[in-house]
């Protein structure tokens with residue numbers, strides 16, 4: 079079958095060519111008229127006119143001349159447009175070239191300004207480092223102490239290179255305030271480090287997250303939904319039971335002898351049980367909770383705390399990672415796999431129980447698993463949830479038990495302070511009932527002891543931040559991506575900031591009110607600014623209440639033959655800086671037995 083023309087004749091090759099030429103010419107004509115129309119629209123707008131739509135015209139009663147007028151006008155503006163166009167056409171390349179040159183000049187100027195700024199970067203004074211390692215050998219096993227000593231020589235704002243990374247160290251309240259308050263947003267990010275990538279869900283959990291939307295969202299959930307004031311009161315009764323059970327256990331283990339018990343184990347167990355209950359809401363600690371209580375899980379956590387607190391050279395020297403001579407990365411991977419399996423187990427168990435019981439609970443894991451997405455579509459992934467669970471376990475256990483252990487060490491070293499605290503307790507609460515959380519505001523001397531412990535023994539003596547932008551601090555130009563240590567230890571022990579700075583002297587806080595909420599830079603055990611500890615309220619309460627119950631219910635003393643002055647205060651650096659040698663104490667009840675016997679020991 080041959081194709082036919084509309085008049086029935088056969089389509090020949092010349093027909094086809096004619097047709098295609100016609101359509102090309104039509105197309106060109108259409109294009110031209112379209113361009114002319116566009117230009118005429120532009121010029122008529124430029125002339126202050128506009129194009130009237132056919133509807134506008136129909137709306138009016140029009141005479142023939144009125145109808146023709148816009149058409150004539152339109153033709154006129156068309157020809158005007160063509161004449162503008164032909165006048166401007168030769169100048170167009172010039173205009174384009176001018177725009178390109180202007181943009182390039184602006185960019186060159188901006189770049190030059192940046193380069194000039196960078197070439198004017200001036201670092202504060204600091205020690206000179208070794209090739210490759212930089213100042214890493216100067217940090218030693220207690221970096222906060224060694225950095226505090228170096229600050230005495232180089233000043234409160236010090237610079238040093240660790241490996242190939244630039245570090246600033248802030249060691250006075252004024253300098254710390256400039257970073258954490260005046261330039262709070264610039265310095266709100268965390269160090270990007272190989273160790274955190276491996277062990278903290280790719281740096282996705284709150285504590286190790288980079289500053290940004292994901293961190294903001296997780297932190298909002300943490301503060302508003304997981305740790306609202308209501309949750310504190312829900313677990314008040316079980317919290318008290320957990321502490322008394324722990325104390326009972328210690329008394330039983332001492333069983334009237336004079337050998338003493340290891341307080342780190344007793345306090346660690348108390349803290350872990352309190353946190354477990356908040357996470358899992360178990361009246362009686364169940365299989366799920368036993369997972370967290372198991373020796374393996376505890377060991378895995380201890381390993382995380384030790385590794386995270388160690389200085390891993392791969393975080394500062396890029397090529398170190400490839401060789402890993404100490405086998406750090408291997409250990410990190412191994413411990414991550416271990417606790418991730420536990421945390422996954424906890425989530426899975428909880429999901430199964432929820433499905434079976436079809437009931438609502440008010441523990442943290444339940445809240446995480448059942449919270450709906452936000453209206454803007456934001457929600458938490460399973461990895462986010464695991465990161466948050468780890469944050470609660472790490473943040474809520476060691477920080478608390480380590481601080482209470484330091485407080486007891488100081489009280490046993492200076493028994494007259496312990497006696498004074500017990501006298502206050504007897505006067506305010508007596509011995510006929512146990513101290514309640516509601517009594518805490520009426521125990522100012524106890525609070526002064528807690529503040530003084532935070533001052534001398536901050537569990538996180540180095541706050542670690544990174545700058546996200548260039549900034550100017552104390553007149554020094556500091557480029558983005560500089561790392562910062564705020565040396566809380568140095569600030570808390572600075573004799574220019576605190577009288578009798580190296581002495582444990584709680585009375586100072588009876589006369590001089592300082593708060594630990596990040597407003598007084600002379601005392602910042604929880605940090606300050608955007609990254610301040612979100613568990614501050616809970617942590618402060620746990621430390622105060624655990625210490626209050628211990629002081630009220632027990633006579634505490636040192637094992638036979640150990641003198642107060644023999645208690646060492648050596649530290650072990652880690653995620654929470656603890657005693658190097660665990661404290662041993664003898665616990666004997668000092669309240670009627672029935673008050674303690676209401677709570678079975680664990």
Ligand code: HEM
Pocket residue numbers: 284285286287297469470473474475477478481537538541542603604605606608609610611612613614616617618621
């Ligand atoms: C004695 C108790 C505690 C002390 C002394 C303490 C101290 C700190 C410090 C110094 C920081 C770092 C702040 C900074 O980088 O500027 C921090 C961060 C953090 N703490 Fe605590 N903490 C305590 C208890 C808790 C508790 C009970 C929890 C949770 C239940 C918790 C969860 C966290 C989290 C998630 C972060 C990371 C925050 C972020 O990076 O945005 N802490 N804590």
